[in-house]
Amino acid sequence: MEPLTLAIPTGRLFPEAVALLQRLRLLDAPPPERALVLPGPEGGRILVAKPLDILTYVEHGAADAGIVGQDLLLEQEADVYELADLGFGACRAVVAVPAGREALLAGSAPLRVATRYPRVTARFFEQARRPVEVIVLHGALELAPQVGLADAIVDLVMTGRTLRANRLVEVAEVFRSTARLVVNRVSLRLKAPGVRALLEAVAPAVQAT
Numbered sequence: 001m002e003p004l005t006l007a008i009p010t011g012r013l014f015p016e017a018v019a020l021l022q023r024l025r026l027l028d029a030p031p032p033e034r035a036l037v038l039p040g041p042e043g044g045r046i047l048v049a050k051p052l053d054i055l056t057y058v059e060h061g062a063a064d065a066g067i068v069g070q071d072l073l074l075e076q077e078a079d080v081y082e083l084a085d086l087g088f089g090a091c092r093a094v095v096a097v098p099a100g101r102e103a104l105l106a107g108s109a110p111l112r113v114a115t116r117y118p119r120v121t122a123r124f125f126e127q128a129r130r131p132v133e134v135i136v137l138h139g140a141l142e143l144a145p146q147v148g149l150a151d152a153i154v155d156l157v158m159t160g161r162t163l164r165a166n167r168l169v170e171v172a173e174v175f176r177s178t179a180r181l182v183v184n185r186v187s188l189r190l191k192a193p194g195v196r197a198l199l200e201a202v203a204p205a206v207q208a209t
Helices: 011-023 051-059 070-076 102-106 118-127 161-165 185-190 192-207
Strands: 005-009 037-039 045-049 065-069 081-085 091-098 111-115 132-136 152-157 168-177 179-183
Touching (some): 005 011, 005 051, 011 179, 011 192, 045 051, 051 065, 051 179, 065 070, 070 168, 070 179, 081 192, 091 102, 118 132, 118 152, 161 168, 179 192
Parallel strands (some): 005 045, 005 065, 111 152
Antiparallel strands (some): 081 179, 091 152, 091 168
16 A cells, blocks of 8 residues: 555544554554554554544645544535545534423524534524524533523534433434545545555445444
8 A cells, every 4th residue: 555644533533443444454553642643554654633633634735534523524624535434433413402492493583502513503504594693612512501601502412411411402403424534635646546545445344343
């Protein structure tokens, strides 16, 4: 395989991304704690970066390819090429409101919505023809309705336990997300054999999960 630089995210996708790279023999063992750059096969490299930064590394060519949640692809709208759905990290983005206030979404009054996904949220409510004020938060979104900062939230859920624990109820689904393999558009042309080999290696490894 032609040497490539591949970026993988810390956080919830990290364990399965590492497991995939081990199945592909791109990593011999899980990275040491706090390692940022690891040697890959045949002179390649593995970068370990925050999820929000993966698409920046790939779009600007610091990484030839990367593993990223589709949620960030939808939100950041980076100029990268999506190669494959990796099938892990499944979750959904939903609109949630305090229990007993489920009728909020059916009304016509403007809503204040707290989210980590301002672009996606704005598009969703624009398509629903519902005026909203989008409030960007990076911490626990569930707090916002409890203190009156927002009427609703748009956030990722996997089991829904966190929503229930904070007396929030899902009222709409915005999108579904899984981990995706993306590639830099220049690398797709100039390193086509290496990218093709990576994609051919990924397909059976994903099917085997």
